[in-house]
Amino acid sequence: MLTNNNSNKMFFLFILFFSTLISISSNSWFGCWIGLEINLLSFIPLISNSKNLLSVETSLKYFLTQSLASINFLFMILIKFSLLKNFDMNNIISIMMNSSLLMKMGSAPFHFWFPNIVEGLSWMNNFMLMTWQKISPMILLSYYFNKNFLIFMIIMNLIIGSLGGLNQTSLRKLLAFSSINNLGWMIFSIMISENLWLFYFLIYSMMIFMMISLFFLMNMYFMNQLFINNMNFFIKLNLLINFLSLGGLPPFMGFMPKWIIINFLLINKFYFLTFIFMMTSLIIIYYYIRIIYSSFMFNYFKMKWVNLLMKNNMSLINLSSFISISSMILSTFIFM
């Protein structure tokens, strides 16, 4: 009991936030590496819970992959410093640095640990993993990236994110693959401008927050838990809207960043890439809608021992629905 109380969590959370800030605001590559290491070190206590064997195993897996990636990153930094005058090697070194950062993020082709680990974490830890942990590798990526390599990685991200999620029943793995897909969009947005990446990232993390908080409130980890009848109508509606918003369907919030990125794609004549972005989005929307219409439009069964009729605080849910639906229109007033 002494190792898992809120003050511990608050402490490590604080160090986690601070480590990301160290990493992105340093003016030397070494400082970046330091930030990444502190990030890893402070995240491990957040996710490990010595009473639960699964979470111990998960935290160990996380530690191994992330430390391997950090070691590689450090090594590449040192090689870069030593070969500074030899500009032929720039390409290779950028590829190698990028691939170590991609492994940190959980992007393809080094993504195999990501669904595994996500399966072992609770919802709030998942939220941290999917949103906050991506900030520093992405920004470090934006400092020194190799365009050709990254475009290839983007395509792999998209395809693996969409195809991998087709056969899943666990909600966490579903969101993991969706996260891998969205990583593809985000890496491309880095290549355009950092501002755009920030915009996409904020909206994505808001959407993920709404979904994860809803799943957390209802304590749902698997897809067959969605098929219950006595869910409150607003919770159902909110979840439906959030799923569609995450897929990028137009009147909802999630469409806007995708729209802007497609605009940039078409202006810069990345036509084939646009096609791949579109088609993989289609597959993702397909499996979201498959979940939605089975669970929210048809009634399955009524569970008599769980009362999900009214939660204590409905205002957050209503607010998040409202934001999802209307933010595209409201944003035109903000960015006027």
Next chain:
Amino acid sequence: MLKNNNLICFNSFFFLFFFMLINFFFFVYFIMNGLSVFFEWEIISFNSMSIVMSILLDWMSLLFMMFVSLISSVVIFYSKSYMNSELNLNRFIILVLMFVFSMVLLIISPNLISILLGWDGLGLISYCLVIYYQNLKSYNAGMLTALSNRIGDVMILMVICWVMNYGSWNYIFYFDFMKNDYVMFIISFMIIIAAMTKSAQIPFSSWLPAAMAAPTPVSALVHSSTLVTAGVYLLIRFNYLLIDMFFFKVLLFLSILTMFMSGISANYEFDLKKIIALSTLSQLGLMMSILSLGFPDIAFFHLLTHAMFKALLFMCAGVIIHMMNDIQDVRYMGGLSLYIPLTSLCLNISNLSLCGIPFLSGFYSKDLILEMVSFNSFNLMVFILFYLSTGLTVFYTFRLIMYVMINDFNLMMIYNLYDEDYIMLNSMFVLLFMSLLSGSFLSWFIFSYPYMIYLPFNLKLMVIYVSILGSILGFMVSNMGIYSLNKLLLSYNLSSFLCLMWFMPNLSTYGLSYIYLNFSQILFKNIDMGWSEIYSGKGIFNILKNYSVFYNIYQMNNFKIYLFSFILWFMILFIFFFI
């Protein structure tokens, strides 16, 4: 006992009758003083086209409106008793009123847009009226009617497009100036086809007998005098344009054949309303042919007198059908002249007027037509088919009279034949009065001087010869009994050709749709449920699913392998680029 205590029948009867009187007075005034009035209201004006709503009131349109309103008022009054047990009588009367409104719009309009409004309204409302009894036969009949009429609508729409070349849709201004223009050539072709669909000439004539599935008042109004004469009226209006064109001769040929064919087919029919429909078709062919020979006013005259006695004939048929417990088959009827004297009076007078018996109303128009055909030198075929069709008209008329009124009653041994429905009788008497007198009355008004006709004696008597021959044949044919040898069946092919309207209904329905339905079945089976499933529907789903399953198997790996693959990647990079 009247079930419907509504006033819509009386109100609309009085309104239309009053309208008829107004039209009559204006008609007399206009034709005596040679006036015509043209109202024009410009709605909007584009760059070079202006949309105007115009109304032309000359003696022709006033006279036609008078006749239309008279017949429709009488028919509405008649249907108060005929459609008595109908729950939605309001709907029926409103449909009839809308029909009359469309017809009036068609009559008074000198520009093509309002003609189109009236024309389309006629087609649509006649569809609604034909499918009024909602059974399968009515649905099929309505579909046949509506789609045949639709061809005419399309033709008029195209005429509207072509007439835009001239800057306005008031066609009456352009006849004298643009006669030899290429655009007028196309316009005339389309107008003729439109009139042929509406008036059921030969390629499109299968809808008129089928439309007898409508209630009898509808048949009396629509299929005797208004809808089917709209085509003739259109051609009368366009007559100055069409007179020297080649298509008029094609129209002559087709209308004569229509006349002949329907005369023959009416002799094989045993359904009362179908016989009357085919006689309407025959008279329409007569009107079209005399129009295409170059006599528009005689065609108009015959149109009006035919409207009178044909509406009367349909109403008598309605009384008979009601009386025979909704049986329309002529073989069950017989001897009705003894038991329903007033109705059989009306039936006789209208039938004899149809045959052209002297000094009834049909005589004036029909005899004038035949004498004009004999007097001016036309084709031998025209001559023969005209007289033959007149003989055939008498033939089926007398056959009908024999079957319905003279032969023995064939329905049941004890039966109540009830004639004293005074609402229906009064409405028929109005038309009877007009049917007796309208021939002479119209000829005194319309023809300001008589036509000069000078014929040899035998030629003048040809009409009487063919009429007598036809009546004798009609008497002889109607003496069929169960024991008589039916030589018709020995020549089965010929008799089915003649009887089934030269197979036109089959061609219009089955013949047109069979190929397309067959082809679309092939397309559906091979493409919709075949290849496009493999290449887009289920096939892509299977591909994605297999990829996803493969991926899941691929992912369930040892953790060591993940880490090792990462190191392997770096080793490859190192080896290839640092060595």
